[in-house]
Amino acid sequence: MNKDINWYWNEVKKVFRDDEHMVDHTQKVYTYAQEILSGQPEMSTEEKRTASIAALLHDIGILEAEKKHGSRMGKYQHIEGPPLVRQIMEKAGELNGTIDRVAFIVGNHHNFKRVDGIDFQVLIEADMLVNLQKENIRKEKLEEFINNFFKTKRGKELAQPLYLKKREPTG
């Protein structure tokens, strides 16, 4: 019997302990992932589940990266994330293929050139939707970036207000 999303959510909170920022960030990315998935009728239930678990676990290695390497940078998260993904998903009794897939996505999620499937694409779009809101990028650059980066229908729709609403820097 596969574990449900609440079970995974509990595991995420255990790993992030009292890091409220990471819990909050993961919640936001998961919510965006669900929105994007709702506009993807061509994806199978299994693919959607893989993308959902990947959204919940995508930053799972961040505290371990900081502890072991003194940095939260993507390249260290890519090292520390997959073993934690495997540990949690094995405990959940997932199939090896699903575990491998989520471990691959988590272990490459800052490496956009490695995106090789719609489940991976959904995760990076959801993560980007959260992260773009913190960035201060010029409107034209942002528009160009969004047009190139977002591939899913809902992802594009959700990203557009981020630059349409943006004002030109005054100074």
Ligand SMILES: [Fe+2]
């Ligand atoms: Fe993230």
